[in-house]
Amino acid sequence: MVSDHDDGKLPAQWKKVCVVGGGMAGLAAARELRREGLDVTVLEQRGGVGGQWLYDAATDAGDPLGMAGVHSSVFASLRLNSPRESIGFSDFPFRPTNDAGGDARRYPVHGELLRYIRDFCDAFGLMDAVRLNTTVTRVAMAPPRRDGSLRWAVRSRRHGEAETEEVFDAVVVAIGHYSQPRLPTVDGMDRWRRKQLHSHSYRVPDSFAGEVVVIVGCSVSGAELALELRRVAKEVHLSTKSTEETITSAMSKSVARYENLHLRPQVEHLREDGTVVFDDGSFVVADAIIYCTGYNYSFPFLDTNGKVTVDDNRVGPLYEHVFPPELAPSLSFVGIPAKVLLPVFIEVQARWVAQVLSGRRTLPSQEEMQRAVEEHSRGMEAAGLPKRWTHDMFLDLERCDDSGERTCGFPRMEQWKKEIFFSSLSDMVDDMESFRDGYHDSDLVRDGLRRHGWTPVAPRPQEEDDDAKAIGVANI
Numbered sequence: 001m002v003s004d005h006d007d008g009k010l011p012a013q014w015k016k017v018c019v020v021g022g023g024m025a026g027l028a029a030a031r032e033l034r035r036e037g038l039d040v041t042v043l044e045q046r047g048g049v050g051g052q053w054l055y056d057a058a059t060d061a062g063d064p065l066g067m068a069g070v071h072s073s074v075f076a077s078l079r080l081n082s083p084r085e086s087i088g089f090s091d092f093p094f095r096p097t098n099d100a101g102g103d104a105r106r107y108p109v110h111g112e113l114l115r116y117i118r119d120f121c122d123a124f125g126l127m128d129a130v131r132l133n134t135t136v137t138r139v140a141m142a143p144p145r146r147d148g149s150l151r152w153a154v155r156s157r158r159h160g161e162a163e164t165e166e167v168f169d170a171v172v173v174a175i176g177h178y179s180q181p182r183l184p185t186v187d188g189m190d191r192w193r194r195k196q197l198h199s200h201s202y203r204v205p206d207s208f209a210g211e212v213v214v215i216v217g218c219s220v221s222g223a224e225l226a227l228e229l230r231r232v233a234k235e236v237h238l239s240t241k242s243t244e245e246t247i248t249s250a251m252s253k254s255v256a257r258y259e260n261l262h263l264r265p266q267v268e269h270l271r272e273d274g275t276v277v278f279d280d281g282s283f284v285v286a287d288a289i290i291y292c293t294g295y296n297y298s299f300p301f302l303d304t305n306g307k308v309t310v311d312d313n314r315v316g317p318l319y320e321h322v323f324p325p326e327l328a329p330s331l332s333f334v335g336i337p338a339k340v341l342l343p344v345f346i347e348v349q350a351r352w353v354a355q356v357l358s359g360r361r362t363l364p365s366q367e368e369m370q371r372a373v374e375e376h377s378r379g380m381e382a383a384g385l386p387k388r389w390t391h392d393m394f395l396d397l398e399r400c401d402d403s404g405e406r407t408c409g410f411p412r413m414e415q416w417k418k419e420i421f422f423s424s425l426s427d428m429v430d431d432m433e434s435f436r437d438g439y440h441d442s443d444l445v446r447d448g449l450r451r452h453g454w455t456p457v458a459p460r461p462q463e464e465d466d467d468a469k470a471i472g473v474a475n476i
């Protein structure tokens with residue numbers, strides 16, 4: 001079915017906008033687009049909004065290396081690693097509630113963020129724009145308007161129904177980037193017959209009880225899974241590229257605490273009999289390997305005739321990580337950046353897109369945008385940074401503020417929020433195990449919290465963590 005609303009007139013402003021994805025980015029985009037008076041439809045493949053935070057007990061079971069299509073990578077016991085005070089949308093703080101089953105802590109379990117996202121939808125009446133259980137299967141250019149402006153044919157399938165196609169003036173792609181596992185190339189991986197999975201498919205520790213587990217990758221998820229699994233596994237070996245990696249040094253404290261937790265160098269090769277050989281020649285016979293090696297960007301439905309590609313995890317060309325110069329502003333991406341306070345930056349990008357689509361702001365010329373993208377790439381090359389880091393913001397909150405201010409007049413983040421975020425990072429690299437419950441606020445943070453009406457929440461003692469796990473699962 002093709003439906004169209006071309007009235008034959010040149011549009012004074014963009015009218016009908018499709019947002020692909022009902023996670024934080026898609027919902028932030030929907031709110032901002034509505035504020036600008038645009039007609040928004042959010043297409044979400046799952047039965048509820050929330051994206052990653054809508055926990056899914058299902059894993060890619062038939063394909064534990066995770067290429068089979070489950071969206072959420074959240075595991076059952078996950079607690080946020082960024083303080084709640086720093087990640088709420090600018091006018092809708094992520095405050096604790098008194099709800100039964102709620103988790104008022106600064107670093108709550110994942111179900112608490114899902115609750116917040118649902119409250120955000122209710123507060124801004126967004127759910128009537130959302131079509132759930134609707135998977136976008138193709139986004140391609142439709143015949144342009146008479147004035148030459150681009151339009152998009154969006155094909156989607158509501159579960160159990162036939163595919164339909166609808167034409168939109170603009171599409172905002174907001175599908176996240178923590179669902180498509182990135183796997184390393186390890187000699188012997190294809191021959192290894194025991195359990196191998198990506199962290200995307202990890203949910204609960206039970207099936208690893210008594211096992212020898214090798215975890216490949218010592219970033220946040222590698223460290224978190226090692227700490228969870230050492231409670232049930234016989235041995236956990238955390239393999240790291242370099243002992244100088246930030247989280248590795250934080251983990252050395254935990255390694256000193258637990259006899260069954262070991263740090264290892266990179267995996268050199270795997271043998272069919274279950275032996276995992278490390279770079280320094282040491283080896284273990286393992287029952288399971290979990291790859292905590294990150295994610296790839298992937299837009300399987302997007303057909304731009306090669307105008308937007310993904311090359312070694314560089315989505316490009318994208319001006320300021322949002323607009324492809326040749327297709328702007330009718331195609332945009334919200335939520336691409338990594339190593340950033342994502343929810344806040346998502347709001348910045350969403351506001352910019354909405355203001356450009358409504359005509360309130362203009363973009364530089366296509367040539368200027370293209371030049372800026374090329375300059376960014378050249379700068380990365382000159383600094384010796386790999387292509388796959390193109391969208392890393394390196395936790396540079398000043399750069400994010402500059403970008404928000406420049407692109408859409410977004411207010412800069414208050415200093416106390418930055419401080420609470422950075423002190424949480426330094427607490428994390430100091431001790432992965434205690435940072436969520438052992439923090440101490442500076443005067444600046446305490447003053448910020450008081451001025452903004454945050455009630456201090458006493459950190460809960462560690463042994464109550466099991467209750468927290470129950471809350472995390474019960475809330476979804």
Ligand SMILES: Cc1cc2nc3c(=O)[nH]c(=O)nc-3n(C[C@H](O)[C@H](O)[C@H](O)COP(=O)(O)OP(=O)(O)OC[C@H]3O[C@@H](n4cnc5c(N)ncnc54)[C@H](O)[C@@H]3O)c2cc1C
Pocket residue numbers: 020021022023024025026043044045046049050051052053071073074075078079080081082087134135136137174175176177178221301334335341342343
């Ligand atoms: C394990 C883990 C821990 C994290 N911890 C934190 C943390 O502590 N703090 C923090 O700030 N961030 C954290 N993050 C980052 C988190 O992903 C972001 O905070 C946020 O959820 C990103 O929102 P998003 O909308 O961009 O993407 P997502 O939440 O992934 O939402 C994308 C949505 O798009 C939908 N979709 C995808 N493809 C289609 C399609 N073809 N058709 C229709 N719908 C589609 C999906 O179903 C999903 O609902 C974590 C991420 C992971 C994986």
